[in-house]
Amino acid sequence: MLELFLGILTAMGGFVEVGELTFAVNAGAKFGYGLLWVAGVGALGIIVYGEMAGRVAAVRGQPVFNLIRERVGFDAGLVTLVAAVAVNVLTCAAEIGAIALVWQLFADWPYRAWVAAACVFLVLAVWVLPFQWIERVFGLGGLLLVVFLVIAMIEAPDLGEVGAAFVPHVPSLESTQQYLLYAYYAVALLSSIMLPYEAYFYSSGAVEDRWKPSDVGRNRFIVVVGFVLGSLLCVALIVVGAQFFAPRHIEPQLPGVVATSVAVHFGVAGLLIAIGGMFFAFAGAAIETALSAAYGIAQFFGWPWGRFRPAHEASRFTIAWLAVFVLATAVILTGVDPVSVVEYSIVFSVVILPLSYLPLLLVAGDRRLMGEYANGSVARVLGWLYMVLLTVAALAAIPLLILTHGGQG
């Protein structure tokens, strides 16, 4: 029972990362409640695919990338792997940059020193902590972001208006340029909620935690409840953007600025809680992206993998996640603006979203591989509907990026 509770809280706390935080707050600041329905669509999407990933792991005792090569073939699987790893490195870089920005708010070291410190911290955390502790510490720490849920409720007492905005609609805007920007934000927000590393990490985690076919029901419960609650955090960020930042003419880029919305109501204590929550969310995401990339590589090539094995027995897997942290840190140390890295990581994630999820959809729906646990009609219909939606989003992403001058307007 406690395990179930912790699983839900971990899923909820691990839902938000820096790209989602930035795009959600800005979506609210720019378009009010106009993009809330996209958050709802994204939440349902990650629930559908997260459930599939967990089910595959529970039934087959194998995580998804093991099966991708068998199901989709070597060539297609390799392209998926390379794309997924590249995006994971970029996302990890964004999170590391954001951690450095957050730590800089507390002590006056140069930014680059904080970046290096963040890398060391993350490597040590993964090296020393057992897998369950990693999941728990960063997942539960991310729950501090619930403070934004409180702020959202204070700032937006009219729940009816919020609820109505979940119905898919396009608000009336001033110009074609604004409509293009709206479309760009819709695509980016959807991508930031449905980041594939979440589903793949969840599936490898289920194998690390030794799930069995009897855990399929439990998987469904954790995914639905945990991700719904997690998406509430995303919704809260949009509301805060709309109710706090829009009237003040702010479109925040920096995590510290986002945290000031909490300080207004809860002073220094609130500020510390908000920043603490951001740190755990970003660090958790950095770790998940690195491990997810390492899982993918090791599983695709059939190497021993997993934090349940001693590091020297799964050497190449260990080198893989170390390499991701080092590469990601190198990207940030080039001096590129971390805010830009965040934006590009989300945009490139959209582009490979359908590629990342199609193999999962095929594996989860294959009766030969999954037996009676293959996708039922709900999972199949929703899975394919989302595949179409994600393909449209993936193809529209780059043109929209260009037409909106890099997402600026």
Add this chain to the structure above:
Amino acid sequence: MRRHEARWVRRLQVAVGLSIVGALGFAAFVAASGEPQSTLYITLGELRSRAAESLEIAHGTAASRLPANFVRAQAEQLAPRIASLRDALAKAETHEGATDARTARPLSERLLALMQALAERADTPSAAVPIERELRGIVERLVPLARSARPG
């Protein structure tokens, strides 16, 4: 069945690959050109936002809601962003009919100076009050300026 799927996956990969090539082409194009005139409204919008963020921080300092080292660090993170906006405005000023840029650039200079002053006096809430007042004036001038510069 696998061959049929593999064909669709390959088509998807080609489409995605073309998207990525397009993105890289765009990035190269942006790096090479950068037309200040057509994107002036973006620069003004960002400047308005940075000014409003600075105002919020000054407001928080004056109300003793924000710790001093947070204020200093935040000012330090905002400064280079404001500086690059000022540089973009300076470049736009040289173009024809760029009255908005000419109005905004001195405001961006003043914004930088005010944030520096705020950082220096971060532990004295009373010192933040006049800074907050002046920042409010800057925001009030930038809001209509940014709005009118928008296309459509």
Add this chain to the structure above:
Amino acid sequence: MTTASRSKLKSRGIDRSIHLVRDVVDHEIVDAHQLPCGSVDDIELELDPRHGLRPVALLIGPGAWQRRLPSPLAAVVRWLAGNAETRVPWSEIAYIGERVALRRTANELGLGEADRRLGRWIARIPGG
């Protein structure tokens, strides 16, 4: 002896072998201790005049899967990962299910060498 690249199989059209290869290639391999030791990257076939194509060995390693990539890409892979290839005779297979299970350990068959080599270094670092 031939290796089972897809084009060669298409032209042969021998059902039993294709079926076997499709269900074996790209599957994970585990040794006697259930330790993953690679994937079936390629299969070595022998042409027997009476029985047609017969699989004689599993081929594992970058050298094996390089061949399945277009040649410029294969050259890049060769530069990055070398072209080591381990040959496991068909007789070493204990059974073929979801995974291909071998009779002996990875160590005895020369699989997972890279992990063992790196593992000696990694084992020296405390706390792992």
